[in-house]
Amino acid sequence: MRPEADPDRSLRKEAAPLSEAAFTLLVQGVLDYGIFMLDPEGYIISWNAGAERIKGYTAADIVGRHFSVFYPPEDQAAGKPQWELETAVADGRLEDEGWRVRKDGSRFWANVVITALWDDKGVLQGFGKVTRDMSERRAAQHALTERRRLFDHLVQAQETERRRIAWDVHDDSIQAMVAVGMRLELLADRVPQEHTAELARLDASVREAIGRLRSLTFRLHPPGIDRQGLIDGLSSHLDDVVAASWRMPYSFDHAIDREPTPETAITIFRIVQEALLNVHKHARATRVDVHIASADGGLVTHVVDDGTGAPMSQDSTQNHFGVIEMRERAETAGGWWSMHSRPGTGTTVEFWVPNPLPTPEPDSPAGDVGVAP
Template identity: 50%
Template sequence: MAMLPSEQAPEHRSAVLFELFVHSVVDYAIYMLDVDGRVISWNPGAQRIKGYSEEEILGRHFSVFYPENDIAGGKPAEELLIAAEMGSHEDEGWRLRRGGERFWASTVITALRDENGALVGFGKVTRDLTERLKTREENSGWQQAFAHFVRAQETERRRIAWDVHDDSIQSMIAVSMRLQMLAAQRRDPALMHLDEAIQGAIRRLRLLVAQLRPPALNDDDLVASVRDFLDDVVEGWGLDCTLRHDFTAKPPPDIVVTAFRILQEALVNVRKHANATAVVVSLTSQDGGLLAKVVDNGDGMKTDAETSRDVSSGEHIGMASMRERAEAAQGWFRISSGPGDGTAVAFWIPLGLPGLARR
């Protein structure tokens, strides 16, 4: 009667357990080659991934798993040579299943030597990464599309800013100068009041130009951009500004611009609507992304019953803009507020490949 593994000598028991392990693994192809590269062992994972039964593949050269161009270039032999010289060889690339179907594989070839150091064969482990490659390509395509979208938005903002500055503002300045001359000649208070209204419109347009393309925006450094915007702009609104951060990552320009624009809109809303005296901006690394918050000590927002609308639905154009930017970056946006409690805006956007937004 055969002995159980626990009743066998330690060396033999280890070999039996290892053999059980190899034949229990189905997510990896684990097989051995002789010194010439012919298959001499085959586990169920290899059959599942590559499609060959043990009877079909034993004795065949492992180059059968490589595309024709790799075989013509001598890749299988080169990999064995490197493994023999270096001890092992790792690679990612296209491999073939039975029938010629391609799949993206991660492979490791390990040289096997006896107690005297003589080469006796190779062990090879192959993992099918086709789905991971598809995800990587999809994410890469999404990132390119998102970066293009952000660049297009910023280009349009610059164009509008230039048009407003070089056309609308200059035309209004010319009108204002003429009104001032007429007002001085005729001593007409109505003309002076009209000029004051035009001067006010010019100031608002200049503010719009600054918001469309703020000098503080440096798409290589989010923290510096936010700090400069707080120092150069927000403090000028009479707000006590605090920036708190432990954020040291260097996100790509499209993420920097997206985060800055959301923060900018949130701060402009504080100025327009909050009746606040202080605002705190925080930037934190969390869950592989940026968690940003803008918290003010203002009046807070009225309840839905008082406003007759769902605040969380993003009906307000400023909130809609912030939410759309965050969600376009595969992140999330939320706002919490109550009468007399101030308002807290928070959003999270991933810094790497987009994934499930964490709430």
């Protein structure tokens, strides 16, 4: 029986050349990617507008030349272009990031994908090569890395200065006040009776001053902050200060995917420390809750009290030193900070800081990152 005619067959035959032409136009018109083909030996046989924009060669300049012309001299000497073709043949494709060279001799950082192309008989016909200029992204990554390095140095310098001040206060000011207190005790039995009460008040003032100085040294450099991680450090602070000293109930919830760098941990600790101090001094709260969780590549923290709240907007607190310090710490770390407060509903301090991996050593300007021969 003769099969029925397919009315769409002729339409598909006509559409095929049109689809191929449209695809060719698409490839030729792409500007963000250099897309071109190599023959089996690595000589360039096609060239699109994106390749011309990225590399600076016109099709007339480059077709027929070997693609190794795009590689720096050190890579050419090491045989990297040929090695990449061999790897693409063996694995089907190769992806690499590294330095490439434009027509004018300038270098740019490129992401490169080489794909081996085979016919239906398994014979290698050549390679498809896609190149993307990643110079701007790499420059942004280096700028971010440098900013992070400067931030780390700043935090370390601040902590070193805090430690020095804490030691100075402990070894000088506190010891001097203790000596004054001891002399007052010696005088207690020698002064006339009418001066006893005044001497007792003076002794009490000295003891109170010593207590305040000791509290200051603790805030400047809490014991163990350098050795403990963020969670243990905050837990100890909440136990020792909020619960034991202030006798305030608290909760501490945390869900972090990894321990932050020491500089990030110190930044979070200091902001929480200042927020808790504000609760103690101003909120007239009966409890405080602290929450820390991983979010959006960083750590988001909430410090929530049940105090009276403040009848003022966040903008009106901009001249408050503690608020300025918290905000500046968060923003210097590349994050954000906010405070929400309404009379009778308590106050919430909320902030987020990025939680980057430890800063790697910078790569050599002339080196390659990624695949190397």
